[in-house]
Amino acid sequence: MGLVVDNISKSFGQFQAVKNLSMEVREGALFGLLGSNGAGKTTTMRMVLDIFRPDNGRITWNDRDVREIPRRELGYLPEERGLYSKMSVEEQLLFLAQLNGLSKKDAKRELDEWLDRFQINANRKKKIEDLSKGNQQKIQFLATILHNPSILIMDEPFSGLDPVNAIVLKDAFLEMHRRGKTIIFSTHQLDQVEEMCEDIVIINKGETVVKGSVREVRRQHGRNIVRLKLENDPEALWLDGLDGVQVTKRRQDYIEMQIRSDLNPNVILEAALQHSGQINRFELAEPSLTDIFIERVGKIALPDAPATVA
Secondary structure (H helix, E strand, C coil): CCEEEEEEEEEECCEEEEEEEEEEECCCCEEEEECCCCCCHHHHHHHHCCCCCCCEEEEEECCEEHHHCCHHHEEEECCCCCCCCCCEHHHHHHHHHHHCCCCHHHHHHHHHHHHHHCCCHHHCCCEHHHCCHHHHHHHHHHHHHCCCCCEEEEECCCCCCCHHHHHHHHHHHHHHHHCCCEEEEECCCHHHHHHHCCEEEEEECCEEEEEEEHHHHHHHCCCCEEEEEECCCCCCHHHHHCCCEEEEEECCCCEEEEECCCCCCHHHHHHHHHHCCCEEEEEEECCCHHHHHHHHHCCCCCCCCCHHHC
16 A cells, blocks of 8 residues: 555646656655656656646555545645745744644644754744745745644755755654655655665656665666775776776775676676785675666756746
């Protein structure tokens, strides 16, 4: 059970934003929805929220059509954000929580808890426009979760955050996950997805290109990454001449290369022994999500699509 997106499509005039897209999100999962700008992520999220209706296909939550799910069960953090800049933090969050069905008493209790947790209680009387971007992001997150929804849908929640605030928000994500919430979020920070998510889908031009658990996806793409560090030859320029070997990174702590699927990695090991004699690191690794994303999509970011079909 959980969220089932079954063969949905959506067009805006002649532009097809989503094409025959399917995915399943287990109840209580932390799920990554990935793709370049304009791939169809936001359109998909808005169809799950019933802001847009799919042209065909069906979306269900625990076998009920999403159109039947009470709005208070859903929490949405839009990429373009949506705070009222002239309202104070407290006024805004209490208003939005009550709009989503929470009593004022319960909303205030939740608000007090989360403002303390985010260490921004001193800002409760300040207007949104007077807050830093990081604190505005925290308030936007609270507006998404304060009414205690079952499903959280977050579009680029980490965008623009400094490392400290990114950690604070990540910890809040994990706390909501521990509380059993189903969390679907999109991001271009694939290292965070790799660390946090159990399952993912990568979409490109509105279609699914990769889906499954993070572990399965990495395993399916093969152990074709080799990392090597040599004591006496840190550059190892001779690697560029090996057939079937493509150096992808030269770092201070290792050299990373992608090898042809039929190449025995011992070829690299034997050549390294001949050229250097002392090997500090030799590792076969599964590709990262970033490697897989680039392989299947081609680029991390494409030019932005029009806002209505992003």
